Amino acid sequence: MLLRWLVTQYVRQAAQEKLREVVVDTARQHLENQTGGGHSGGGRHEAGEADEPFVCGGAVLFALGIEAGGLNDLLQQARTSRGPGWKGTSGNLRGRSLLVAETGVGQSSAAEATRRLIDEFKPPWIVSTGFAGSLTPDIRRGGIVLVDNIVDEHGEQIDTGLAIDPATVSAARGVFMGRLLTVDRLVRRREERARLAETYSADVCDMETMAVARVCRERGVRFLAVRIVSDGIDDAMPEEVEKLLDRPSLAGKLGIAAGAMFRRPSVVKDMWKLRETAIAT
Template identity: 35%
Template structure:
């Protein structure tokens, strides 16, 4: 196949973009997609992959609202995807979710309870498959305690929390691109995350290696707590990858949904 033929072939294929914040979130997915090439720019990594007849561009490093917004715009500018997925880990805001459960957002809201973006997905929760469909709340910090999670749920009626989904949804709404948020629960409502999480990961979720060493030195027992968190995150990321791979062909065959609607909860 000539270079021109290859480009024409790629143009005919459906392209789907996936925005992830952390390498841990993207890694199980990339292991299965086997990228053909990758490149970096503006703090983000781009992986060019394929799944049968679907071209998949995975963006890694979009931590927080600003970088997630940037990643979504970059995807649309570069490859005009039919869909963009915000895929990653999240915290449960209701009791009935367990580690590794999957959440699909049928609406996205910010922590101030405003700027809600409603998704017309036609999906229902399936507890037997550990699949939940409901509202996702995007915040600007790690939500560590059960008390803060309960307060966030009561104020927004969201069932899970993350730091990027609303940003990607807003870009897709503005630019008329299909969007879906898929999250896997990496911390449930059974207990608070240890205080050290805020120091180690920082407000944006990036790992501070110096703080990690200092934490272990000050409280050696924290190793057990942090390892437990990592195990939960790995389980969640693995389940996330399996689900995303299952639905990619379905998204490629489907029409993009009607343009998402937005409402300001101040009017309610």
């Protein structure tokens, strides 16, 4: 199960095998036992056209490839897929057929890609994951947040229905359960993060989760959100990384990355740290 892979490393640090089983099994049951959701479906692929059609057992959505952190590398019998506004890799992970897809940055891109992916692959469940910024000193870089409620700046809220005992989660070092705020911009300054935390009672923020959750609710697809904290409330995201996240096109991202490497070679280290954070979790 994907969530087992996502949380195992952090829960192991708690040195409590029973605790690990409770957290992981409860998260798995959330997806498997939720009512509603579509049936597994097929999709087209660029590679392996002669193979049997892919039957999607679930989908994991990232905004950018850098956030996937090697998840694609874990897929067995991997095949590439792409469509308008998205690209992905499908394969088998721990006995489950899985689609890992990039939607692009921002709510508009995420919503459109999610609709197209549901239409094409008909996943029975979707996990929105990737990086998030912390809005509270309690959740630091590298932490994993299991999202139980999503809110946006217009006041819309969506509960994920995550049925995990908060006391169990709080006992696991580096794993949190909390509210995620989806915004339409990068939140850079500590003062703004603190204001958002107070206004919306949110723990972390990102730019896509509400859009994905809204589409899943409309289409009756089971949904879960898991976010990895890339920057704490007092951490400054490197300027080049901010520009990379702001730039919508692949060519633009490559231009920003190449230019940054020439101007400040240490930016490679900053970008690599983001990838290491994803891989480690």
